[in-house]
Amino acid sequence: MEEKNFSIDPTTEALVIKAEKEGIETLWDRKKIMKTPCGFGEEGLCCRICAMGPCRISPTAGKGAQKGICGATADVIVARNLVRMIAGGLATHSDHGRDIAHVLHMAKRDGNYKIADEKKLLSLAKEWEVATENRDIYDIAHEVAEVALNEFGKPFGSLRLLERVPEQRKQVWDENKLKPGAIDKEIVTIMHSTHIGCCADAKDLVHKGMRASLADGWGGSMIGTEFSDILFGSPVPRETEANLGVLEEDQVNIIVHGHEPSLSEMIVLAVEDPELLQLAKEVGAKGINLSGMCCTANEVTMRHGVKIAGNFAQQELAVITGAVEAVIVDVQCIFPALSPLTKCYHTKFITTSPKAKISGATHIEFEEEKALASAKQIVKEAILNFKNRDKEKVFIPKTKSPAIVGYSVESIKSQLDKVVNSHIDPMGTLKPLADVIKAGVLRGAAGVVGCNNPKVKHDYGHIELMKELIKNDVIVVTTGCAAQAAAKAGLMSKEARKFAGKGLATVCELVDIPPVLHMGSCVDISRILMLVAELAEMLDVDMSALPVVGAAPEWMSEKAVSIGTYVVTSGIDTWLGVAPPVTGSAAVVDLLTNKAEAVVGARFYIEPDPYKAAQQMIERIEEKREALGLSL
Template sequence: MEQKILNNETAQNKLIEKAKKDGVKTVWDRKVDMKTPCGFGSAGVCCRNCAMGPCRVSPVPGKGNDRGICGATADVIVSRNFARMVAGGAAAHSDHGRSIAFNLYSTSENGDLKVKDEKKLMKVAKRFGVETENRDIYDIAHDLAKTGLQEYGRQFGTLTLPTAVPEKRKEVWNKIGIMPRGIDRDIVSIMHSTHIGCAADAESMLKIAMRTALGDGWGGSYTATEFSDIMFETPKSIATEANLGVLEGNSVNVVLHGHEPTLSEMVILASEDPEIVELAKAQGADGINLVGMCCTANEATMRHGLKIAGNFLQQELAVVTGAVEAVIVDVQCIMPALAKLSENYHTKFITTSPKARIKGATHIEMDEEHPYESAKKILKEAILNFKNRDNSKVEIPHIKSEAVVGYSTEGIVSELDKVANSNIGALGTVKPLADCIVSGVLRGAAGVVGCNNPKVKHDASHVEMIKNLIANDVIVVTTGCAAQAAAKAGLLTKEARKYAGAGLAKVCELVDIPPVLHMGSCVDNSRILELVGEVANYLKLDIADLPVVGAAPEWMSEKAVSIGTYVVCSGIDTWLGVVPPVTGGPEVVDILTNRMEDMVGAKFYIETDPTKAAQQMVERVEEKRKKLGI
């Protein structure tokens, strides 16, 4: 494994050096150019929510201004800024869900988008109260889509929560007033409350943020995953490869990057069209090599085995290889730098969403009524660009790792049924997983998720944390860029069980699974919520009682702030490896890292050393086990 980690660094370093020789800058260069970041911004005490400022309040009590022009204290400013990050993250993930709901509404038997998982359709329709008996599946799908969309604009009552939410957890949310309402309503509430002249109490502000985050995790993100499974199939374990070595020398290399699976699904389908295949061969290429980047890679790899070129910080490096004909993107985590970078190579940078138009890119909008034809048009642009490749600029680091990906909640339950299960009637439940945890064969579980951040060594925190956890018999589930870090390090292989503790290794051997389970994109953290919720329900416990922990050791986006907040509010302690911009508000820090435990049974931990963080996570797992008497 150490060799694979070293190989990943070698692959990156080669291309970083190539970028310097080519006279282009990457994210790491721009990070250096920024020099020392603004202390006020890093502490979260800069406010520009009106035109009287911007106001910079001293992060050190007793020194400098202690209030903004309107009288807002440091804690008020910090809590507002934190809440606005939650609103931004919740809006991004939930709007992803909204797009998927509209896609589900567009499905038809003869259309580009179809229902591929009828079983999942019936399951989700039941929880939303959509009638299914003696009805056409597309009528059911359309009614489900409309019902799901109503959750966004809900004005009365609360969200239609999944059955995985334990009743004890609902009681916690109701008690402190953070039960999620309409998804859009709660996001707007943050924006209203952070307007000048509104909320000026840190605890009140953070509770509004907590409620909004829960609407993201158990609402918008949750339905995004469910509806995607209905249209594109619920993932099952599948083999793939990861790292920049998946690019091919004489193929039309196309990088799919972004987050919403509809684009990648249509491009994958179009790449198999005989007309498209023949066009590629006519240009002198061996074929079309589709690879994924960031969460689009996760979505496509777990359903099709699409090869993973890399995660967030590698998107520029793929272009730097000089071997990429096109980078095709939709929304989220797309660096605008790709537009200028691509000018230095032959690569076409193609945007497809009106939500993410980028100056300097070629824009070919995905036609929602005819997505397949749009995908073909986009692919043709890439294929016809193959002749423009300058082979003197090509350098592909031939380094890649094998991986097994695509463990949905249903897939994990199915796999764990292979563990000795004396109760035949319990097949298809989380009983085997619960039994393994209660018996101590598995000490607990950890979700290691989140982005990459140039503030820390790329992928190192993810890999080091995961290695320490599995060595202590803590099974790891992972999503997003963290999952891709694990893939490149060889941790998503069944052979990686040799690095696990004796109990986890035995389970992996019996079930024939890796010790680290790839569960999808960052929006698929909802799968983790579902899994822990169902285990809690089976054991008649609250999620906060379980020996389960979470971490985002390299997080960088607003989505990660929303995710971390809804995970903690769901009762799961969460470790952050990058210090959030809240240190200027002592009360805010106290709430997030201390008082939240009294409110929701869990809290945030801030630890930049991944080894220390992993040790703390194991200690917390053992503390939960002792409290349960197991």
């Protein structure tokens, strides 16, 4: 067997070999055909904003074109391209948040969508000064949803959720004019300012990008998380399994893939429908096996323990097992390649969102008003497809790992309550976490998040970094495809304590948690922001003073650019394993990796080697500890 060496995941290697034998291409084949990426694009030096161009600037100073036809310099072109990526990410996360707010707006007692977490709804209503006394909970929900929907286009003022940040951070944002206005306005401003002949100042463009990014983390994404919890329940710890070994040979396998839980929650209900289960038996299957991919997997595993089939780079491999009756998708991170690929197997590829139609797929529009009926129709299609499975083509790798998921901020606090002496300390706070950080038992915390990217060996960036951090008593919180990498690698099981340093292992034992905590999907990085904000408040310091760091070792999407930027703008140093397309401008690189610190107290680091990145992160954590005068 040829050594593949592009993934640390054995199921991935095995299925790519199967694909090769069957003459099927995967992302790694297409990456190979792509050969060397375009140097201008990679450095951010190509501008195609107007039809006088495209213009590409020579990366060598003094040689070749140094300006675009309009006179835009490399600095301006790079900055414009970067902030357009931020706008793309902000738009995507925020539109997800808006969709969930619309779902809350239509929720009703006898409808498909109900309120699962009244406590969270009432607390948000209080925060937003929505009257609650003597009102029906659904009236309150509708008004809260309306307030949220107005955050997208309100003409005046900044975002309500920014009030959640500690005073010190608010001051940083106030002093530097970083508080965003309405979410949509921030996107429009970027598109306007980056039009031909508008803003031509790299520093100002980056500033606009930072401001806009806050409308993602503390705006659209946070709305997505809060409202999903209100509608579908705030996650609590629960057991699951991860990797393609979760597929079942004798069952109808359905994979939900994409992002928004409004679809997947209904599929979760539909697969439990007795009539559909009966139908599955009638077609010769033992049952219906639902699993998830990418962030949809995170949403449903956090709330129901639905198994995780894999992360971003494994979406094609799920189909290549030959055992999947349907891949049901909504929005974001869905390979168009699934369309021709599913034609090589019996798999039905079902798109459901008017925002993400894909040529060649079966489009069954998911109508929120008739959500459960739509979901049942989709599941029925999958069941009826079971008979078309070609047994000769089926290969399900055995590998899967147990994991504990479901660490919302609320559930982390409940776990911490296990060590609280209620006669002395309050319950339901992060104080025990603050105490162990102060005492140095835990050196600090790291958020490791983001995608897969074939520029990095699949999952290697995530797993090696996480292992190094936990070995050095840095607790890791994670979301997105990084979280799935951790689940697959066994880092979310209690046994993973053996990989942790002595201090972290003791904390895990006492609080009954794994060393790597699954906090959800990409929009749930807002949970990490809240965790850091509350910790800062508890220690009465700015967020940037905490021994807390972030990393995206295998990022690839525009969403990740927006995330990285709002994390840095929130005062948390962030390590990137893949360089963003900014290296064509020394000035922009300097702004992001150096000068940002003087403004927001944090900066980006670019380090592809996870061991070096871990070392730098640990050093930074120790510097912060020293500055806070915490015990060594």
